[in-house]
Amino acid sequence: MRNIAIIVGRELTAYFATPLAYIFIVIFLVLAGLLTFFVGNFFARGQADLQPFFTFHPWLYLVLIPALSMRLWAEERKSGTIELFLTLPIRLYEAVLGKFLAAWIFAGIALALTFPMWLTVNFLGNPDNGVIVGSYFASWLMSGAILALGAAVSAATKNQVIAFVVTAAIAFVFIVAGTPVVLGLFQGWAPDRLIRAVAAASVFGHFSAITRGVIEVPDLVYFISIIAALLAANAILVDLKKAD
């Protein structure tokens, strides 16, 4: 535990030691605002909720989270610090968890800084704050799933650009799998079971289920098991590829 905390601390400091953290947060906030107010028609809808804000999160994360995760292992491998890092008296899972948690906490900080949005709806009307809290939680879980994916991909390459592109591509598949457009493609010819399987595998489906206001066990299990499986893959990839 102590080692994980130390690694999280180092990683978080590293984020804020470069402009990366500030650029990321600013762009995240600006994009989140633009999408909510201009694309999501926040005012025209006339409803005091944050639905237009959360709807765009999968797409926002699709672009921004891989930028956060791409450096996690690729940078260590490129600069050779991985050799220093992994010959310190720590266990591999501590290294993997520490790096992931730091990125996840950072994503949480960026997300938390959208709080003026929440203040705004409360000022304008009487939103269901329970739903909003649940949606924030779902959004954070979703960012964790994409981060875990990005961390695993980052462990497989020395090249951060490759890590970014591959992560975004895989995340895209997982996000769109549950959208009506994609499910429509399967409608009519594919067996129902396949359609349900595609919908069940989709990040989008589970995310929108929670943002509608119901936190159900299967949705939580979905995100947590995805994160756990990807972190395990991350550890295996680090071990396999560290010496290349």
Add this chain to the structure above:
Amino acid sequence: MLEIRNLVKRFGPLVAVDDVSFTVPKGEVLGFLGPNGAGKSTTMKMITGFLAPTAGTALICGHDIQEKPIAAKRCIGYLPEGAPAYPDMTPAEFLDFVSHIRGMSGKEARRRIEHAVELIHIGEVLHQPIDTLSKGFRRRVGVAQALLHDPEVLILDEPTDGLDPNQKYEMRKIITAMAPEKAIVISTHLLEEVEAVCSRAIIIARGRILLDGTPAELYARSRYHNAVRLGVPLGADARVTAVLAALPEVATVEEVDDGEGHALLVFPASARPLAPVIAELARAENWRLTTLRVERGRLDDVFRAVTAAQAA
């Protein structure tokens, strides 16, 4: 303190390290020599637990690096090849991080960091990002990191690479000063370094140990070992060569023209010292010698002979 047992590492069909075994007791500084790609770094990576060996293992203070990696890693201070360090951190932050991971905290961590900083002389750059440091300072930060927890075993992969002559001298002094308390392995391709700091040297090429001995034993293997260098006036060499070549103690006489000028190298036929014989002869024959010196031998010569024989 450090025991390497039959280490083997294969990368596909390539055998990078082939059955390497040696032990390093406390107080010894082992120089690990070899051409590039000989398997020096790969061996060090296996000793420190970064790479898993294909076969064999390493015991560090009695802990098997394979079975008890955490206990073993605690006993090692390691400077990886190229002295990697987090570029965005300052040395102070970096050493802080390593000290915490190494289980130190509070006052103790501060004391150890201060000690290492003072020993390695990195005080002036302590708060500059590592990214902006010169190669020499970066290397020193890497060494400071390896020394932080006062490890019993030190593995330094090219500790003086990229340092200027003064810094090299400093680094060697530091290594020598620590030697009595630790088992130290340094890799290098600078032969002078072996003489300067090592109490024992291993030459490795293509993953195999070719030679294992003290620097003196290495010198003894040189064909120049115990040869006598004679500086003779111009025009006199033919006569001198003829007289010397006739001696039963002399195997051959060669003319050399090197950085030190023109001279004759007289190779002994046996282990008997040649210098007194030649000195006496010179007096009798009334040669006006400018130099008379017994050669110790040349390490680069030994190195080339040993590694070239293996390549053939």
